Amino acid sequence: MKDSRFSRAEFLGLTSLLAGSTLLPGRSHAAPDGGTPSLRTTKSPGLVGVPAANANAAAPKPGPPSPEEMAQLHRACIASLPVTSTSDDGAEYVRIGEWMQRQKLSSDTYGNGDFVQAFEKKIADLLGFEDACFMPTGTMAQLIALRIYADASNVRTVGVHPSSHHVLHEDDAYSVLHQLRTVNLGPWTRPLLAEDVARSPDTLGSVSVELPVRWLGGQLQTWEQLQELKRTCRDKKVKLHMDGARLWESQPFYGRSYADICKGFDSVYVSFYKMIGGIGGAMLVGSRDFIKESRVWRHRHGGNLFHLAPLVASAAMRFDAALAAIPGYVKRAKSLTALIAADSRVTVLPQPVQTNMFHVFLRGSPQAYAKQRDRIAREDRVWVAWGFGQTRVPGVVSTELQVSEGLQNISDADAAKAFLRLLEAA
Structure with missing residues (x-):
C-alpha cells in the first residue's frame, strides 16, 4: 500500500493556495456567513436526513445523523476543540436580564x-x-x-x-x-x-x-x-x-x-x-x-x-473575563498544535500558531472524517471538529480549530490524542 503520509514541505509544494473550502460552491461545511459554525446556525456536513419511510420501498440504508441527533451528540461531549456556542437560548436571555438587574442598569x-x-x-x-x-x-x-x-x-x-x-x-x-x-x-x-x-x-x-x-x-x-x-x-x-x-x-x-x-x-x-x-x-x-x-x-x-441594551449587556457581562482568558488560550494552542503536527500525516497552518486559531489539513474525504468524528464523540466524549472542507488540493481536506473554554475539562495531550483518532478514517 502506498504510504499516505506527507510532510508540510510536500503539502506546500502541492499548492500555493491553501484555500478555505467556502471558495468551492456546494462543497463547504463552514457557517453561511463565514464565521465560526455554531449550534444556532449551522447544520453538520452532509446532513440530509434519513429518507421518509415508504411501505413499498426497501428499508433505507443508515444515513448520517439528523441535526437534533448531532446536537445531542455534541452536548454529551466533555470537551470541544472548535469553538462552540450555547444552545440554551432561553436561559441565556434570562442571564442577560438578571445581570442587568444586578448592575441596576436601565x-x-x-x-x-x-x-x-x-x-x-x-x-x-x-x-x-x-x-x-x-x-x-x-x-x-x-x-x-x-x-x-x-x-x-x-x-x-x-x-x-x-x-x-x-x-x-x-x-x-x-x-x-x-x-x-x-x-x-x-x-x-x-x-x-x-x-x-x-x-x-x-x-x-x-x-x-x-x-x-x-x-x-x-x-x-x-x-x-x-x-x-x-x-x-x-x-x-x-x-x-x-x-x-x-x-x-x-x-x-x-x-x-x-x-x-x-x-x-x-x-x-x-x-x-x-x-x-x-x-x-x-x-x-x-x-x-x-x-x-x-x-x-x-x-x-x-x-x-x-x-440595543440586551445586545450590549450580553457582551459587557462577559467582556473582561473573555479578554483575560485569551493569553491562556493562545498558550494552549501552541502546545496543542505542536502535539498534532508531530504526526507526519497532518499539516497545521500556521506553524507556529500565532493566535488561538489554526487550520488542520488531512488526506481523505470529508464524509469519512465526519463519520469518524461522530465515533470519537461517542467513545471519547470529545468533539474534535465541526466540518471538513475539500481544499483545492485533490484528496486534502481542512478543518478549523480554535482553543477556547471548550477545552477546560481536558488536557492538551488528551485533546491531541482524540483529534488524531480521525486518522483511523484515512
Whole structure:
C-alpha cells in the first residue's frame, strides 16, 4: 500500500493556495456567513436526513445523523476543540436580564442611554480612539466605514485581501448597496503587506485589513510589517480600516496594548460574538466626527434598534473575563498544535500558531472524517471538529480549530490524542 503520509514541505509544494473550502460552491461545511459554525446556525456536513419511510420501498440504508441527533451528540461531549456556542437560548436571555438587574442598569432608546454609551466609551478608550458606535452586525459596521471614506475622497475603490469578508461573505453588499469596487491586494498565501498597497495599479480610497486573517488560520503581519503598512497608507493618503473581528486574539502575538496595535488605523471594527461569546453585535471606533457620521449611516441601514441594551449587556457581562482568558488560550494552542503536527500525516497552518486559531489539513474525504468524528464523540466524549472542507488540493481536506473554554475539562495531550483518532478514517 502506498504510504499516505506527507510532510508540510510536500503539502506546500502541492499548492500555493491553501484555500478555505467556502471558495468551492456546494462543497463547504463552514457557517453561511463565514464565521465560526455554531449550534444556532449551522447544520453538520452532509446532513440530509434519513429518507421518509415508504411501505413499498426497501428499508433505507443508515444515513448520517439528523441535526437534533448531532446536537445531542455534541452536548454529551466533555470537551470541544472548535469553538462552540450555547444552545440554551432561553436561559441565556434570562442571564442577560438578571445581570442587568444586578448592575441596576436601565435600557436605552435607539442607543441613547447611559449603559450603552458607557460601553461605547470603554471600547473606544481601550482601542485608543475618540469615539465608538455600537452596531447590530459587523457587516453593517464595515460597510458604513468604507462608504464614509468613499464619499469623502470621491474614490470608490477599496483594497482588500483575496479572502476578505467583504468579498466572500456579504453577497456583494459593498457593490450593490454602496457602489464600491474591491481590488485584491497581494496573494492568498500571506497577510496583506505595505508593498501590496504601494504596487496597486488602482487608485485606492481605502484599504480594509483583517487582523488576523481567518482563512490563513489566524496569521498576522509581524509588528514591523504592520507599522510599514500603516505608514504606506498614510503616505499615500489612503484610509486604513481594520476588520478586527478577531482582534482580541491578536494581542498576545504582538505583546502590546490594543491601543498600540490600533494606532495608525483610521477605524476599527470589533465583534462581540466571536470569542467574547455575546449573542451578537459589534463596535465601530474612530474619530469623533467619523462616529457622528457613522450613527447617521446606522440609521440609514436600519440598525437603530429601539433597544440595543440586551445586545450590549450580553457582551459587557462577559467582556473582561473573555479578554483575560485569551493569553491562556493562545498558550494552549501552541502546545496543542505542536502535539498534532508531530504526526507526519497532518499539516497545521500556521506553524507556529500565532493566535488561538489554526487550520488542520488531512488526506481523505470529508464524509469519512465526519463519520469518524461522530465515533470519537461517542467513545471519547470529545468533539474534535465541526466540518471538513475539500481544499483545492485533490484528496486534502481542512478543518478549523480554535482553543477556547471548550477545552477546560481536558488536557492538551488528551485533546491531541482524540483529534488524531480521525486518522483511523484515512
